[in-house]
Amino acid sequence: MKALKLMTAALALVIGGQASAATNQEIITHVSYNVITATYVELAQATVSLKQAVDIFVQNPNEATLAQAQSAWRGARMPWEASEAFLFGPVDSLGIDPMLDTWPLNRLDLDAVLASGRTITPDMIRSLGTNLQGFHTIEYLLFGDGIHSNTKPLSAFTTKQFEYLQSTAQVEMEHAAALAYAWTNRWNPEDASAPGYAVILATPGWNNQFYTSEAAVLEELVKGMMAIADEVANGKIADPMGGDIGSANMALVESPFSWNSLNDFTFNIRSIYSVYTGTYRTSQGPGVKALVERHNPQLAQQIEQHILGCMQLIQNIRPAGGGDFGQAIFTPDGRQRAQQAIQALNQLHAVLEQQVLPLVDK
Missing domain, CATH: 1.20.1420.20 (M75 peptidase, HXXE motif)
Structure with missing residues (x-):
């Protein structure tokens, strides 16, 4: 009940x-x-x-x-x-x-x-x-x-x-x-x-064994967003790329057989968007963005657009001639597009860590 x-x-x-x-x-x-x-x-x-x-x-x-x-x-x-x-x-x-x-x-x-x-x-x-x-x-x-x-x-x-x-x-x-x-x-x-x-x-509170306060839950949510932004940038994208084309490793590409890697990464960032905006499928409501809006409405909107931009940059990695991430990392232009996505994701992580996380205690 x-x-x-x-x-x-x-x-x-x-x-x-x-x-x-x-x-x-x-x-x-x-x-x-x-x-x-x-x-x-x-x-x-x-x-x-x-x-x-x-x-x-x-x-x-x-x-x-x-x-x-x-x-x-x-x-x-x-x-x-x-x-x-x-x-x-x-x-x-x-x-x-x-x-x-x-x-x-x-x-x-x-x-x-x-x-x-x-x-x-x-x-x-x-x-x-x-x-x-x-x-x-x-x-x-x-x-x-x-x-x-x-x-x-x-x-x-x-x-x-x-x-x-x-x-x-x-x-x-x-x-x-x-x-x-x-x-x-x-x-x-x-x-x-x-x-x-x-x-x-x-239901955070003093009798909750995991979350004794609302701030503890909000911190969990923000750190979860930070973690997947970092993982997609510096794990899922960066690791298979290696330092150069010669060290690119197809064996480290996630979902390579289906050529679904870029969709995987995009939906990973879509999970950030869901928590941030409170939007999932047809459900719309308050997410972490509402917390940011109380302090800085302009920043709140900028972060939402940044998340959407990261999703688009990931999709842009897709080779024009067919294939997926596993093919893109073996071409100079594909690697360049991947680096652009990595940079944007790292920027998103920094914003979440430096400008959103401190707000959970205010």
Whole structure:
């Protein structure tokens, strides 16, 4: 009942269009329920659709069902990547992040499992390391080699690959469902009295074991935005680039087989935009921007535009002749565009750290 009242209050705030005058508690309530929890619920639903598409493909493999399974993978990828500004709470404490999204993939061991006589089942997948399951295992099995093409001929699929696809999609769906349940119903599976984590985040106070004040929650949100801006700039983009073209490393590119890397990075920054503006899908309400507006309306607007600009710069990395990030880093102009994105993302990180984070205590 308490969670329902908080969500109702958040929705009333959105309908009333009072985002610019929002209190810290109103920001926290809206982001907790209508951004973060909504993202995880969508992820859970999307992984169900992915499992269904994989099953249909395996039962009737043809070009159309393969395309549908590939589309479903990309569809599930969107809410996951759009959650990376808030990788705290159950996704961390329950160890769900690595089970969903470990990269790089252990291709050597994966190929060994596929070549073995072992029966591949969900139970077997659960017993394997995190770099042998999750999004990127499914991606590797569904798409091309990622170097010359992101397509895969039907003739390349084996019975073992079909088994692995179905089993991994099943386990992926279970992990996503557990994450959504942890936010909506019970964050600690070992404690029957534990509420959904959305309640924990939305109700800071002296008796809250994680967040004793509104400032503590706002700090968590701002630091989450800072972390993913840094990771995209100096990890996901910079690491595969190396120091020069000669040291560029395709093996470090995330989502290379599907040529989905740039979309991944864009949705990572979209997660910053969601927390900052309070906007997710059709839901609009107060985000961290409302906090900044109380102190400096011009800065608040500039930051929003900077976030949007970073997303566009990431998309601009895409090679004009086709391909994705993994191809762009091997060309001088692609690397130059990537450096522009890195610079803008580092500037965004600095603004969040130096001009937004100090506001949480004011």
